[in-house]
Amino acid sequence: MKIIDAHMHFSNIESFKETAIEKSKLDYSYDGIVKEYEESNVVLGIGMGLVEKEKEGFPDPSSPTPMGLDLDQRIPSSVVYCVGVNPYQLQKQDLEELDKSLHDPKVVGIKIYLGYYPFYAYDEVYQPVYKLAKKYKLPVVFHTGDTYSERGLLKYAHPLTLDEVAVQHRDINFMMAHFGDPWTLDGAEVVYKNRNMFADLSGLIVGTATDIKRYQDSPRFFNHLKHALTFTDNYPKFLFGTDWPLVPVQPYIDFVKEIIPKRYHEDVFYNTALKVFPKIKIYL
Numbered sequence: 001m002k003i004i005d006a007h008m009h010f011s012n013i014e015s016f017k018e019t020a021i022e023k024s025k026l027d028y029s030y031d032g033i034v035k036e037y038e039e040s041n042v043v044l045g046i047g048m049g050l051v052e053k054e055k056e057g058f059p060d061p062s063s064p065t066p067m068g069l070d071l072d073q074r075i076p077s078s079v080v081y082c083v084g085v086n087p088y089q090l091q092k093q094d095l096e097e098l099d100k101s102l103h104d105p106k107v108v109g110i111k112i113y114l115g116y117y118p119f120y121a122y123d124e125v126y127q128p129v130y131k132l133a134k135k136y137k138l139p140v141v142f143h144t145g146d147t148y149s150e151r152g153l154l155k156y157a158h159p160l161t162l163d164e165v166a167v168q169h170r171d172i173n174f175m176m177a178h179f180g181d182p183w184t185l186d187g188a189e190v191v192y193k194n195r196n197m198f199a200d201l202s203g204l205i206v207g208t209a210t211d212i213k214r215y216q217d218s219p220r221f222f223n224h225l226k227h228a229l230t231f232t233d234n235y236p237k238f239l240f241g242t243d244w245p246l247v248p249v250q251p252y253i254d255f256v257k258e259i260i261p262k263r264y265h266e267d268v269f270y271n272t273a274l275k276v277f278p279k280i281k282i283y284l
C-alpha cells in the first residue's frame with residue numbers, strides 16, 4: 001500500500017532537534033526522512049511550515065508569514081508543504097507574500113498554529129487568510145490539542161472552537177491536526193457534524209518504537225481515542241500523519257493500522273489526503 005504522511009515537520013526548530021535525539025532517537029535530516037519514507041513506502045509527506053527566529057523561540061512572535069521548511073539546504077522531492085501563518089505578521093505586505101507563496105507547486109495548504117499563538121480559529125485576524133484559501137481552493141490545517149511547548153495556551157487549541165470556523169467557511173476544507181487530542185470526543189463531534197472538517201492522526205505519541213508499543217499495550221491510554229473514532233463512524237474523514245520527528249515512521253504506521261479497521265486503510269493512508277490536498281496529485 002502506498003502511503004501519504006499528511007503531517008510532518010522539516011524545520012529548523014530547536015525542540016524538534018532535541019526530541020529527535022532524546023525521545024524518538026531518529027535522524028532528523030534530509031537523509032533521515034528520505035530513508036524512512038523509502039523503507040515504509042511513504043510516497044509523499046506534507047510538511048507543516050514553521051520558522052523559529054530565536055533559539056527555543058517557538059511559538060515565535062517575530063517569525064515571518066509565510067513560514068516554510070528550513071531544516072536543510074533543500075527539501076526532499078517526496079515532501080511538499082503547508083505554509084505557516086504568524087497572526088502577528090499579517091500586514092498588507094505579509095499577505096502579499098503569503099498570496100505569492102501559494103503559487104508554488106510545492107505549497108499545498110496553509111497551517112495555523114492555534115494555542116501557540118493566542119487567537120481562536122474564527123478570529124478576525126485570520127479572515128484574510130481564509131480569503132486566500134478560498135481563492136486558491138487550498139485547505140487550512142489547524143494545530144489542535146496539547147501544545148508541544150509550555151508557553152502555548154490550550155483554550156485556543158481546543159477542537160470545539162473549530163466548529164465556528166467550519167460554519168463560517170463551508171467552502172474551505174479544514175484539517176484538525178492531532179484530532180484535538182486529548183479532547184478527541186469533542187474533536188469527533190466537530191468532524192462528524194461538519195462535512196468540511198477532517199482530522200489527522202499525527203502526534204498522538206512521542207517517542208521510539210518501544211514507547212509506541214508501551215502505549216499501545218496500555219488498555220486505558222487509547223480508550224478515549226478509540227471511543228472518539230468509533231463515535232464519528234466516518235473513517236474516511238481521517239488522515240494518517242506522523243508528526244515526524246516526534247516518532248519514527250514505520251512503527252507509527254503500524255500503530256495507526258491497528259486502530260483503524262482494515263477496510264478503511266486505503267482511505268486513511270492515501271485517498272483522503274488526495275481529497276483534502278488536491279494539489280498533491282501532480283506528485284503521485
Ligand SMILES: [Zn+2]
Nearest residue numbers: 007048203243
Ligand atoms: Zn506537527
